[in-house]
Amino acid sequence: MRLFTRYSRVQKIPQNNYNFSEFVFPVIFVGLFTCVSVLISLWYRVLICDLYMYLMRRIFRCICCIFLIFVLFFPTAVSCAQNPLAARLELREVARYPHDVEAFTQGLFYEAGFLYESTGEYKFSTLRQVEIKTGKVIRKVRLPDKYFAEGMHIIGNKIYQLTWQAGYCFIYDKSTLKMIGQFQYKGEGWGLTGDGKYLIMSNGSDQLNFIEPSNFKSVRKISVKDVDAKTKKSFPLRNLNELEYINGEIWANIWQSTQIARINPVTGEVIGRIEFSAFVPTENRNELSLRWGERRSVLNGIAFDPQNKRIYITGKNWKIIYEFEIVSDVLQK
Numbered sequence: 001m002r003l004f005t006r007y008s009r010v011q012k013i014p015q016n017n018y019n020f021s022e023f024v025f026p027v028i029f030v031g032l033f034t035c036v037s038v039l040i041s042l043w044y045r046v047l048i049c050d051l052y053m054y055l056m057r058r059i060f061r062c063i064c065c066i067f068l069i070f071v072l073f074f075p076t077a078v079s080c081a082q083n084p085l086a087a088r089l090e091l092r093e094v095a096r097y098p099h100d101v102e103a104f105t106q107g108l109f110y111e112a113g114f115l116y117e118s119t120g121e122y123k124f125s126t127l128r129q130v131e132i133k134t135g136k137v138i139r140k141v142r143l144p145d146k147y148f149a150e151g152m153h154i155i156g157n158k159i160y161q162l163t164w165q166a167g168y169c170f171i172y173d174k175s176t177l178k179m180i181g182q183f184q185y186k187g188e189g190w191g192l193t194g195d196g197k198y199l200i201m202s203n204g205s206d207q208l209n210f211i212e213p214s215n216f217k218s219v220r221k222i223s224v225k226d227v228d229a230k231t232k233k234s235f236p237l238r239n240l241n242e243l244e245y246i247n248g249e250i251w252a253n254i255w256q257s258t259q260i261a262r263i264n265p266v267t268g269e270v271i272g273r274i275e276f277s278a279f280v281p282t283e284n285r286n287e288l289s290l291r292w293g294e295r296r297s298v299l300n301g302i303a304f305d306p307q308n309k310r311i312y313i314t315g316k317n318w319k320i321i322y323e324f325e326i327v328s329d330v331l332q333k
């Protein structure tokens with residue numbers, strides 16, 4: 001049963017708007033033709049009769065009009081034509097489930113009808129298995145007070161859980177939630193997902209690190225880049241937080257924003273953004289962290305059920321987990 005009918009459409013990003021070389025040569029050609037026409041008309045103005053001059057004026061005006069129309073409208077037409085993928089994604093909210101408001105969500109993962117969640121903050125960090133429809137915590141382990149848990153991901157029977165600044169990735173046995181190992185890394189840990197072969201980790205910058213799960217060694221890194229809608233210039237997209245690998249794309253929460261970026265895992269280019277501002281619970285909209293003076297209860301948490309093509313979205317201390325179905329989509333390409 002469809003409980004709600006809100007739609008979340010992909011925000012159209014004018015990246016790769018047009019290939020400059022595709023229209024620069026026609027523009028140069030028309031421009032040169034116009035200049036030559038002007039020179040000819042000036043030459044005849046001096047030497048030739050008035051009738052010919054009259055015809056040349058008419059031709060010149062027509063060429064100017066064509067030139068202006070070409071310059072003004074051609075880039076726009078190409079922009080619409082070359083960005084069909086982002087425009088095609090459409091999500092529909094199909095259900096809302098309760099979410100523990102004490103859960104400072106840092107990682108979310110779907111498997112076999114359950115959600116696995118990593119919650120952060122010192123003294124309150126946990127790893128938990130959650131029943132989706134009731135929000136009931138089935139199993140939970142607490143981390144020592146000195147650790148601030150971050151993103152998590154499951155490969156086989158192993159659960160990988162990052163810590164923020166401690167530099168540890170803890171490994172748990174999924175069937176018992178007992179810690180069975182750990183890796184150390186440099187820098188901060190934020191979000192974690194996997195592409196089926198490697199773990200993919202964010203650290204709050206624009207970098208995504210692909211990591212071999214057996215030894216936690218870095219295999220490669222990508223820099224995530226978006227394009228400014230006004231200036232058309234590329235810029236690094238920083239503050240990448242919770243992650244999810246969804247049918248060949250990396251989806252990333254952008255910290256302190258209400259948007260999720262869809263990222264090409266090979267090039268790091270942002271394919272599109274999804275705006276979730278309409279789904280932020282009222283009580284979480286302006287809540288500021290007393291500790292950091294910034295928005296605290298932000299959108300953070302993406303999980304994907306590949307069998308049913310469902311996406312679960314929540315935020316830090318939100319009381320709701322949203323379930324979306326993919327209505328029309330490039331994910332099923």
Ligand SMILES: [Ca+2]
Binds near residue numbers: 108109302
């Ligand atoms: Ca996730």
